[in-house]
Amino acid sequence: MTTARVLGLAICLASTPALALEQGEYRLNGFGTAGLTYLGGEDDSKGYGVNGQTTDSWRGDQLSKLGGQFQYGITDTIGFTAQGTIKPAQDEWQANVEWLYLSWQASDNLMVRTGRLRTPVYMYSESIDVGFSYPWLRLPDEVYSQVQLSNYEGADVVYNLPVSFGTVSFQVAGGMAKNRDIFAVDDMHDIDYNDIFGGNISLSTNDFGTFRAGYVEADIKANIEDDVTVPFFGNINVSLNPLDHQKGKFTSFGYQYDNGTWLTANEWTSRVIEADGSGSTDAFYLMGGRRFGEFLPHVTYAQLDEDAGRQNSWTFGLNYNLMPTVVLKGEYKRVETSGDSYEGVFVRNAQQTVDDRLGLAPAHNFDGDIFSVGVDFVF
Template identity: 30%
Template sequence: MNKSSTVNFSLKALPLAIAMALPSYAFAADTTSDQKIAQLEQQVKALQKQQTASISERFKFNGFMSMAYVTADNNSGYLDTSTSANFTDESKLGFQGSFAVTDNTQAVMQLMMRGENDWDVEAEWAYVSHRFDSGLQARGGKLRLPLFMYSDYLDVGYAQPFARPPEEVYDAVPFTSFTGGDLSYDVEFDDSTLTMQAFGGQSSDSDSNFELDFDNILGANISWTDEIWTLRVVYGQATLNGAIFNIVKIPVNDPVTGLPIEIDAKVPLLKLNDDKATFTGVGASYDNGKLLAVAEWTRVEVEGQYTDSDAGYITVGYRLGAFTPYATAAYYESQDDDQRQVVDQESAMMAALFNGQRTSYSGGVRWDALDNMAVKFDITYAHDFGDTSGGFDSNLMQEYDDVLVYTIKFDVVF
């Protein structure tokens, strides 16, 4: 029996113990005994109520939701869009709860349901944190990978000025969470704060085209802010194991009808065996309450033929009451195309999958319709694919060399 259960049992049993301790003749002789017992019972109930209130005060709960309508003028696959209306892929619902175990220790869990994953429930965060008297904070469990300016609230669209973080930068790393731990420490100056964070662990990710394990994740970032300016630098590394697949159509006969059909088969195109990957990023933002500007630049390098890439963006916005018009320019470019010379069909497929470049421009407006709800309208134009697919699996034949994407999105916190 734990300490809490022992206290509850003792409080509930107190009136009975008092009654047993009193002589039986006292109840008959002194009518005030019933009044005393009633007073004690009231005190017990008051203590129980205080204990329940104390537990509820230690628990905090909040949530967020995004619902989006997205469509494009062609089927290039940019942002996973097509000419069909899509209400699913960028829609999500999240719940986050934290419990203060002690004044310095808390447990946190964030549950996510994403439309692109058929609304299956998954734990994006699940960790325990403790802040030592020295100010050092340690966390362990499932954590968000802290590579980008918006990593901590990547799924909370309401906390972002644009409809979505630029794909060119934020899609360079195929996973967002890892299992492991981190240490962070804040250095307080007169009017600013310097935060240092180190992290390590492992993760994995897969889809129809790849199955990858990210082992020996290690990294650190440093950020400085005076609540108007924020500057940030990050470095991370990991070893990659797994495979990249090519999906091919294989003709077979239907076992029931005997008619010829085609089935999809995954053929390994590239295998990775303890290949080292590194990530470097710098970022800066300015926000004085009216003018907003944010920029990030990243470089990803992987041993072997897997893509090395550079990416960056800059966003500028201006708040006009409840409206914030914004504009973004971004780019993505693979840096090691010369390692994938086309000499046969297999090398041609490698080049088609891993070579990519594009430039995108976004214009939109955020409308803070309610205190806890923002409506965003966005148009994004991507072009300058060069002699590549633009980085889209559905455009490997280079059928498209530009694309327009239209978005209407509702972001809510509660």
């Protein structure tokens, strides 16, 4: 099996199929990552990353995961898809149902799906757990840490329009996501997403790569709270970021290109949560790489901007194809922040956050060196 065919398999594991399976036909595939990561150079932060699992010890629970996908053709036009994963959430491993939906292939170009679906937020949203489908071992944190919701209950419509120079794809999605977990101030909290609505359009050209533009919004309800110690008040419970049905809006633009030798991936995003006082969060990354036989060196610059400060990073990676279905990846990422005690994607707990807001802690910028090594595989 050639690398190109295996990459196609990886993408099919995590995207809307072009055509439904025939009646009685089924497909069973698996994917996963086994990786280790380490944070050096940062003494005052407990960790780094979406779940805070990148620390000053070599750990495998930030990157490692295992998943499987099953598809079955109920009729020639109606299909069933289920995808499950086992991956860490903060310090515990959890089994997750990522996809569980029925699909109707109304025509060669039109598909309707209903059930549990991937949230169409990022360029790599549908392949976010299939590391084989993208060049990094860890996706750029500056962009991919912003929205932690990976799936929702609802429906979507996907329409593919063939044109002379490629294919234009339209997706419209709607639904809700109740009782989800969000990682904030070094702990897990409950969050609800109501009235989710999103849409995106992508142009896959024959010779010039793929362009994508997307928008998603939802009404968010959450209360990020914890017990802290405050001078003169002692131990009290404080609400750090209450969200009561406030609308969150997320806009993204992306571009990918891969001709087998040269490749690039680029994405810009903007997030706004109305009335939370944090302003907009803007982020982007620019990635380029070139293949030399079985080797792929690549470099990425990423930047995250908020009212409180900026995080920027450089990532240098080297991939090696051990087998057509297994890729060995190694990365070094240098992360720096600027601003008045701005932590970026570094993790502070509730007490550290309150101390900073009250001016009880000295101003401090965060920086660190992140080393990661692992393998991505499909089968």
